[in-house]
Amino acid sequence: MSDDRFFSRREIVAALTFVVLGTAIGVTSYRAGLNIAGANAGAVVAASTKPAPPNGQTLYAGNCAGCHGAQAQGGVGPSLAETKGWALADFAEAVLNGHAPGGRTLSTVMPHFADTGLDGAPPTDDQIKALHEYIKGL
Numbered sequence: 001m002s003d004d005r006f007f008s009r010r011e012i013v014a015a016l017t018f019v020v021l022g023t024a025i026g027v028t029s030y031r032a033g034l035n036i037a038g039a040n041a042g043a044v045v046a047a048s049t050k051p052a053p054p055n056g057q058t059l060y061a062g063n064c065a066g067c068h069g070a071q072a073q074g075g076v077g078p079s080l081a082e083t084k085g086w087a088l089a090d091f092a093e094a095v096l097n098g099h100a101p102g103g104r105t106l107s108t109v110m111p112h113f114a115d116t117g118l119d120g121a122p123p124t125d126d127q128i129k130a131l132h133e134y135i136k137g138l
């Protein structure tokens with residue numbers, strides 16, 4: 001009779017396993033959900049705390065291509081072919097403050113990205129470097 005009233009050891013283990021797994025899955029999904037909600041637009045859901053390195057192509061497309069052309073061939077702004085040979089510091093000075101090598105001041109049509117920001121945020125050295133590398137590869 002007692003066998004009818006109590007669960008077998010196997011049934012208990014199965015039930016416990018089910019509860020533990022269910023809880024684990026629930027907690028993991030919940031935390032993944034929090035990550036998605038808290039992440040900035042475009043950020044990848046990841047446990048890593050290190051931000052992704054800047055993407056020169058994305059930066060160029062979003063901030064420069066409209067004037068300099070998709071391939072930096074020129075448009076409203078000049079072709080950036082010559083820029084490929086510039087040192088990073090010269091490139092940065094042109095992009096951030098509108099000063100070209102040799103003391104030349106660029107027309108104000110070219111934004112001063114130190115003031116306007118890249119994608120709405122103050123430019124970082126890594127972003128300028130990523131842009132320079134990307135343009136050199138075009």
Ligand code: HEC
Binds near residue numbers: 106
């Ligand atoms: C609103 C249009 C516009 C945007 C956006 C723009 N530029 Fe320019 N840029 C210009 C113009 C116009 C010049 C030429 C200014 C001059 O020669 O006086 C120029 C000049 C330059 C020069 C100097 C080129 C040379 O040979 O003298 C560099 C380098 C440059 N831009 C890079 C960039 C980068 C990188 C971006 C994006 C982060 C960008 N520009 C965004 C219009 C723009």
